[in-house]
Amino acid sequence: MNNKSKHFGIAALQLNLAEADNLELLLERIQKIKLRFPWVRMVVLSELALRGVGVQHARELPSAEEDAFCRSARELGIWLVPGSMYEKCGSAVFNTTPVINPNGEVVGRYRKIYPFLPYEKGVTGGDQFLVFDVPEVGRFGVSICYDIWFPETTRALTWLGAEVIIHPTKTDTIDRRDELSIVRASAVTNQCYVVDVNSAGAQGVGRSIVVGPEGEVIHQASVEEEVIAFEVDLAKVKQVRERxxxxxxxxxKSFRDARVQYPQYEPGAVSPAYEELGPLKVPE
Structure with missing residues (x-):
C-alpha cells in the first residue's frame, strides 16, 4: 500500500457579506488570498455569496459573473468553487455551484438537490451528483448547505469516489450548532474531508468548519470574518478507509459488503409513518 503524502492547499473564505452585489469584493479577496498564501491551490466561497437570497437574482449560466470567476481562476492558476448562485433554466431556478479549474474552465455545475424548503421558495432541486478529479491529487465532491442533512447525499458522493466534500453553506439561524455536529458525523462515517464554509455578516453566523476523515476538527471558525487556509492529505483518506x-x-467496506435491502429505496415505496407528517409548509 502506497501512502505517500498527497497534500493539497485549500482556502475557505468566511467573509462578511451583505445581501447585495458582492462580485468585486469576492474577486478582490480571492486575489489577496493567492498572494498571501501562494501554496493554496483551491479557493472556496460560501453559498449564495454573490448576491445572497432571492430568486430574482437568477441568471442563465454561463453568465458575466461566472465568466469573471473563470478569468480570476485562470489568472491566479487556481481551482475555484465560488460558493453558489441562482441559475435560471427555462422556467426553473436552481441553486448552483460552478467548479472552475486553473485554466478558467467550468468543469461542472452542481445544482443543490435539497433546497431549504419551505423557506427557499421558488427553487427547484437538482437530481445529479457532481464529483471531479484534481489531477495527481484525488477526487472531490460538491454538496450545498441543506443537502448534508440527508446522509444519502454524502454517501452517494463517496460511493462515486469523493475523498473531499466541498460544502458551501449560508446559515444565519440558531441551528448552526446542529449543522456542525452533522458535518463531523458526515466526515467520520464517510471517512472523508468535509470543507463546510459559511458566510458571516448580514448573510450568516459564521462558524465554518473543516473536518478530517477520522472526525477530527482541523479548524472551526468564529462568528467573525476568517480566512481558513489549510491542507488536506488524500493519502490519509486512503489509509483511514483501508485500515x-x-x-x-x-x-x-461494511457498507459495500452488506446485502441488506433498505425498504425506503424499494421501487414505489411508501411510508405510512411519513405520510402522516402532512404537507411541507411553513409552521403556523
Whole structure:
C-alpha cells in the first residue's frame, strides 16, 4: 500500500457579506488570498455569496459573473468553487455551484438537490451528483448547505469516489450548532474531508468548519470574518478507509459488503409513518 503524502492547499473564505452585489469584493479577496498564501491551490466561497437570497437574482449560466470567476481562476492558476448562485433554466431556478479549474474552465455545475424548503421558495432541486478529479491529487465532491442533512447525499458522493466534500453553506439561524455536529458525523462515517464554509455578516453566523476523515476538527471558525487556509492529505483518506477510523471501523467496506435491502429505496415505496407528517409548509 502506497501512502505517500498527497497534500493539497485549500482556502475557505468566511467573509462578511451583505445581501447585495458582492462580485468585486469576492474577486478582490480571492486575489489577496493567492498572494498571501501562494501554496493554496483551491479557493472556496460560501453559498449564495454573490448576491445572497432571492430568486430574482437568477441568471442563465454561463453568465458575466461566472465568466469573471473563470478569468480570476485562470489568472491566479487556481481551482475555484465560488460558493453558489441562482441559475435560471427555462422556467426553473436552481441553486448552483460552478467548479472552475486553473485554466478558467467550468468543469461542472452542481445544482443543490435539497433546497431549504419551505423557506427557499421558488427553487427547484437538482437530481445529479457532481464529483471531479484534481489531477495527481484525488477526487472531490460538491454538496450545498441543506443537502448534508440527508446522509444519502454524502454517501452517494463517496460511493462515486469523493475523498473531499466541498460544502458551501449560508446559515444565519440558531441551528448552526446542529449543522456542525452533522458535518463531523458526515466526515467520520464517510471517512472523508468535509470543507463546510459559511458566510458571516448580514448573510450568516459564521462558524465554518473543516473536518478530517477520522472526525477530527482541523479548524472551526468564529462568528467573525476568517480566512481558513489549510491542507488536506488524500493519502490519509486512503489509509483511514483501508485500515479503519483510528484502526477500528472500516465503514465504507461494511457498507459495500452488506446485502441488506433498505425498504425506503424499494421501487414505489411508501411510508405510512411519513405520510402522516402532512404537507411541507411553513409552521403556523
Amino acid at each position: 479503519g477510523m483510528k484502526g477500528l471501523g472500516q465503514t465504507l
